[in-house]
Amino acid sequence: MSSEVTSEDVIYSKALQPFPPSEISSNGMHAGSFGKAEVEWAAGDLLRFFQEKGSWEPFHIPELVSFYQRHKLDESRMLFGLIGQWEDDAGFFPYYFRQSRANLVFLIDGRLAVTREFLENLKSAQ
Numbered sequence: 001m002s003s004e005v006t007s008e009d010v011i012y013s014k015a016l017q018p019f020p021p022s023e024i025s026s027n028g029m030h031a032g033s034f035g036k037a038e039v040e041w042a043a044g045d046l047l048r049f050f051q052e053k054g055s056w057e058p059f060h061i062p063e064l065v066s067f068y069q070r071h072k073l074d075e076s077r078m079l080f081g082l083i084g085q086w087e088d089d090a091g092f093f094p095y096y097f098r099q100s101r102a103n104l105v106f107l108i109d110g111r112l113a114v115t116r117e118f119l120e121n122l123k124s125a126q
Contacts, residue, residue, distance in 0.1 A: 005102045009115045011056045012107060021050040024122050033125030034103075039081030040125070043103070045073055046082065046114075047122060056119070058111035079104070082118075 011017050026048050034040045049067045050056055068075045082103040103118040 005105055005115060009102065009117065010105055010107075010113050011116065011119070012058055012113045014055045014057050017056040018116070018119065020054070021047060021056060022054075024051075025126055026051060033121055034081065036081060038077060042077050042080040042082055043118070043122065043125075045078070050114075056114050058107055058113040060111050064112075083112075 024047060026044060034043050045068070046064075048071075049059075049064055052067065053059070064078060065075065067073075068078055102115050103121070104112050104114055107113055
């Protein structure tokens with residue numbers, strides 16, 4: 001997938017989800033699926049959020065914050081590396097930043113939606 005995201009790449013309604021979140025195991029992911037452990041942790045937390053919701057439907061950030069608080073998760077790693085750039089401190093050069101894959105996008109109404117690439121990454125992480 002290119003870095004450009006089109007409307008066909010975004011899961012913005014339940015009718016467009018290729019499979020439900022329950023089809024993916026939340027018992028852990030293979031290393032390297034999202035490029036860095038911290039990104040994989042954030043993706044795993046987000047998977048559990050969607051499993052609790054029962055679908056991949058878009059969400060507002062306060063919904064995710066509430067989920068993190070209910071489950072006593074570390075809010076500082078919420079969405080880490082899933083939106084925008086993140087620092088790769090394992091590289092040879094200081095302050096090396098990587099562009100995030102198109103895992104999540106903001107919709108015009110302020111909600112966040114997952115992309116097909118995010119779902120493919122989760123599937124491949126099993």
